[in-house]
Amino acid sequence: MLYAMYEMGRAAMTPWRAAVNAGRNAALSPMNPFFETPAARTWAAAAEVFERASRAYNRPDWMIExxxxxxxxxxxxxxxxxxxxxxxxxxxxxxxxxxxxxxxxxxxxxxxxxxxxxxxxxxxxxxxxxxxxxxxxxxxxxxxxxxxxxxxxxxxxxxxxxxxxxxxxxxxxxxxxxxxxxxxxxxxxxxxxxxxxxxxxxxxxxxxxxxxxxxxxxxxxxxxxxxxxxxLSWFHDNLVHTVPAPYPGALRRVYPGFLQLMSFMNMNWDRHVDAHWSFFEHLVDGDGDSAEKHREFYDEYLAVMDLSExxxxxxxxxxxxxxxxxxxxxxxxxxxxxxxxxxxxxxxxxxxxxxxxxxxxxxxxxxxxxxxxxxxxxxxxxxxxxxxxxxxxxxxxxxxxxxxxxxxxxxxxxxxxxxxxxxxxxxxxx
CATH class of the missing domain: 3.40.50.1820 (Alpha/Beta hydrolase fold, catalytic domain)
Known part of the structure; x- marks a missing residue:
């Protein structure tokens, strides 16, 4: 049930993410007379932080050429x-x-x-x-x-x-x-x-x-x-859940990746909060290199997979x-x-x-x-x-x-x- 609720919540965020993305694009559009103002940059930065925090991350590429x-x-x-x-x-x-x-x-x-x-x-x-x-x-x-x-x-x-x-x-x-x-x-x-x-x-x-x-x-x-x-029964009863449709592994019992990610992040919660606040500030200040390093790390860190029960x-x-x-x-x-x-x-x-x-x-x-x-x-x-x-x-x-x-x-x-x-x-x- 938890897995299905998680997926429903993620799906429910889709229109919000689309709306926030549209607003971000509008704020940064050269056709917007205010696109270079601090207010526009602040809105765009907040929108990107929200979008990245609410998206589902797929398996990253190796990017080794x-x-x-x-x-x-x-x-x-x-x-x-x-x-x-x-x-x-x-x-x-x-x-x-x-x-x-x-x-x-x-x-x-x-x-x-x-x-x-x-x-x-x-x-x-x-x-x-x-x-x-x-x-x-x-x-x-x-x-x-x-x-x-x-x-x-x-x-x-x-x-x-x-x-x-x-x-x-x-x-x-x-x-x-x-x-x-x-x-x-x-x-x-x-x-x-x-x-x-x-x-x-x-x-x-x-x-x-x-x-x-x-x-x-x-x-x-x-x-x-x-x-x-x-x-051991506590782990089985609280951390193992059933994969919902339409995933190919539907009905398989797994330890969901999103639960493992929550465990990882809770160990160093303050550090992750500080990292995202710094990311927001880098975006507002136009520090593209620092912002890109944040994206690269969290694109990898937030991409998780399920383990078999x-x-x-x-x-x-x-x-x-x-x-x-x-x-x-x-x-x-x-x-x-x-x-x-x-x-x-x-x-x-x-x-x-x-x-x-x-x-x-x-x-x-x-x-x-x-x-x-x-x-x-x-x-x-x-x-x-x-x-x-x-x-x-x-x-x-x-x-x-x-x-x-x-x-x-x-x-x-x-x-x-x-x-x-x-x-x-x-x-x-x-």
Whole structure:
């Protein structure tokens, strides 16, 4: 019922948004004799703030058209090379001729970025992708909005997520590096452990966990405490709702993206209010550059997706209440997940000093669980001065974290083994 009411409310705002837009256009029209006055600019600014606050944001585009490699501009195009009803595996294809000229034909390692399925689209990692494009063959998991997946395509739970990570690694072949950003950390670790236990030749060469709740008992943050304070039934009864028509996933039970967004924003409500007030002032003052930066950030931040009921409830239960991976009790398809089985995959952890989502120590816990990885194949990096978002985006990430990750991955990459079994990705494009 809540989901349907939300959609009805959004639909009811449509004529108001149209009217406000018309008024904004009139205020800024050169035919309006007052269009350059402070009153007209103030009205237009207020109208844009209202329109943007009341609109529905769709999945953003990648907006990555080129990368600077070896002093040359190399065209880039996102291509799907593997797809299921729940995920697209995207390859950031760099134009072959330009790459050869820029690198002299020298091979580069493969990197699989596992994006979080936590309410935002994979495009939230645009900056992460851009940082690695000059030096790596980059791939990313793009999870699909649960409300767009018909009931006939079945359920999606933690086991399915782990299977998808394993499938993606099989598509990319041996000697792939994998990086889990936030939420997927425990599941990428589980996938790697299962592959190692089964002597899978595509077990990743290295895995990097970035701001991940590997053991959410350590330095619990506000979201961790809230998850532990309420019984699992509360989450099911209050946060899971039914997708209404006419969405393709109508009647599917989901954790709606708009509820997740409200949770995110309530954690830093004052900051968001200040940001929108500053946006209003920038518009009135004619500061186009600052206003555009605001638009770019919130176009991404406010675009959210739904999560399937089973995935969401199991995540709360296993990751934030039962801590099954950290306690050695996690199972995958009847097989116990044993991080101690990992011996040949290098391990790096990245944490932010001011992370208010995954506290210090939660990601580092991976080192304790993977007890049989040799010491020379480990690296722990705590980045000073950054919060959760800064772990995978922003200046500190580009200048300090990404170079550290690149060096670690390259030091644990067998180039000959990689090239010997590397697939022809161009042939896989769909």
């Amino acid at each position: 080129a990368a600077e490699i070896g002093g040359s501009r190399v065209p880039v195009s996102p291509e799907t090379i593997f797809e299921t009803p729940w995920m697209e595996l995207t390859w950031f294809r760099r134009e072959a001729g330009a790459m050869k000229a820029a690198t002299g034909g020298k091979a580069q390692p493969k990197l699989l970025l596992v994006a979080p399925m936590s309410g935002h689209y994979a495009t939230l990692l645009r900056g992460t992708v851009e940082a690695f494009l000059p030096d790596f063959e980059v791939f990313i998991t793009e999870w699909k909005n649960a409300r767009a997946v018909p009931l006939s395509d079945g359920r999606f739970d933690l086991n399915d997520y782990v299977d998808h990570v394993i499938d993606a690694l099989h598509v990319l072949g041996p000697q792939t590096h994998v990086a889990a950003v936030c939420q997927p950390g425990p599941l990428v670790l589980a996938a790697t452990a299962v592959m190692a236990d089964n002597d899978d030749p595509c077990t990743p060469a290295s895995m990097t966990h970035m701001g991940s709740p590997i053991d959410a008992r350590r330095s619990p943050t506000v979201p961790n405490v809230l998850a532990m304070q309420r019984p 089973e995935f969401y409830i199991q995540t709360v239960d296993e990751v934030f209440q039962q801590f099954t991976l950290a306690r050695g009790k996690m199972m995958h398809r009847g097989q116990r997940v044993r991080p101690q089985a990992i011996t040949k995959t290098a391990l790096m952890t990245v944490e932010g000093e001011n992370d208010d989502i995954s506290g210090i120590g939660q990601t580092q816990a991976a080192h304790d669980l993977c007890e049989n990885i040799p010491e020379e194949m480990r690296l722990d990096h705590v980045q000073d001065g950054v919060g959760h978002y800064g772990v995978f985006n922003g200046r500190r990430f580009r200048e300090e974290i990404a170079p550290c990750m690149k060096g670690f991955m390259r030091s644990h990459w067998d180039e000959k083994a990689d090239l010997k079994a590397r697939p022809d990705f161009a042939a896989l494009i769909r």
